[in-house]
Amino acid sequence: MSKIVVNGAELHCQQMGEGGDIVMIHGLFASLAFWYMSVMTGLAGRYRVTAYDLRGHGYSDVTESGYTSADMASDLGGLLDQLAIERAHLVAHSFGGSVALQYALTHPDRVLSLTLADVWLPSLQPHPLDWNSASWRDAAVNIAHLDDRPEAIPKVAQDAYREWLRLQGQTAVGGFDAWIESSLLSQWNSDSRVAKRWFQLVRTTSAVEEMGVEAGLTADRLESLVCPTLAMFGEHSGCLQTLRGLQQHLPGCRTVMVPGAGHLHPLVRPDVFLHHVTEFIGSVTT
Numbered sequence: 001m002s003k004i005v006v007n008g009a010e011l012h013c014q015q016m017g018e019g020g021d022i023v024m025i026h027g028l029f030a031s032l033a034f035w036y037m038s039v040m041t042g043l044a045g046r047y048r049v050t051a052y053d054l055r056g057h058g059y060s061d062v063t064e065s066g067y068t069s070a071d072m073a074s075d076l077g078g079l080l081d082q083l084a085i086e087r088a089h090l091v092a093h094s095f096g097g098s099v100a101l102q103y104a105l106t107h108p109d110r111v112l113s114l115t116l117a118d119v120w121l122p123s124l125q126p127h128p129l130d131w132n133s134a135s136w137r138d139a140a141v142n143i144a145h146l147d148d149r150p151e152a153i154p155k156v157a158q159d160a161y162r163e164w165l166r167l168q169g170q171t172a173v174g175g176f177d178a179w180i181e182s183s184l185l186s187q188w189n190s191d192s193r194v195a196k197r198w199f200q201l202v203r204t205t206s207a208v209e210e211m212g213v214e215a216g217l218t219a220d221r222l223e224s225l226v227c228p229t230l231a232m233f234g235e236h237s238g239c240l241q242t243l244r245g246l247q248q249h250l251p252g253c254r255t256v257m258v259p260g261a262g263h264l265h266p267l268v269r270p271d272v273f274l275h276h277v278t279e280f281i282g283s284v285t286t
Helices: 033-043 069-082 095-106 134-145 155-172 178-183 193-204 207-211 240-249 270-283
Strands: 002-006 009-016 021-025 048-052 088-093 111-117 229-234 254-258
Touching: 002 069, 009 033, 009 069, 021 033, 021 069, 021 095, 033 048, 033 088, 033 270, 069 095, 088 095, 095 111, 111 270, 193 207, 229 240, 229 270, 240 254, 254 270
Parallel strands: 021 048, 021 088, 088 111, 111 229, 229 254
Antiparallel strands: 002 009, 009 048
16 A cells, blocks of 8 residues: 655555556545456556545545545646656546546646546536435435435435445345445445545535536536547436536547446446456557
8 A cells, every 4th residue: 555645635546567557536435446356457467557545535635625626636646746657548437537637638748548437527417416306315314324414425426326226226136246235335334434434524624515616627628628538427327417518528539338337337347347448548549
């Protein structure tokens, strides 16, 4: 385990493999472990792969502020500098896609390609899910006894948790490997380190407010993006409005729809994800 101080915060990161650089950025409710067991190891046979915990997540520091996608893009830049990574392919999931896009727009010379897995952008999709739906109210109560505080969870995280519930139901009838249930779904109870870490973040910092703002990542700015981009979304994703916005504002963006999956498709369909990512990155001229 390595920790690097960037913008006043210690960021936890891991590296494996040799070759050209791929940097992986997880979403909310997660950590670099989202990539580690399957996708990261699958890519490390051909590339040097770096994954890190966003500030406030995993083993990185929880700071009072600094949680907009622009702030975290600055963290990403500092991390790349300290790791001496001059240029990299960025692979990002959910909120991590906002971080990757911010960095690509401000440092186009350092980004070889973008893979955006079920990214959510406030400028393209202000309200990704229905706060008042019965299924979300049930989820909000179930998640570590939040009781009547569903507003404590950023909207971008709603889709992830509802997907976890859907997977849990499928796992119960044998539809998914037990590893998913044991390593991800079962983390969300009131006594888990993951839950305690999350509640520290949402109750003691400005993260909830900051993660939901555009931070300058507007639809108009997207049109200036020049690097090759792949957008992969699950068929059952709650972020398909964002995908439609990307298709409108990034006409050269490649699109892949993962059948039978939702927001967490890189985790539950890693073979599909790896196939398309390696094919895409391999086609990019460096």
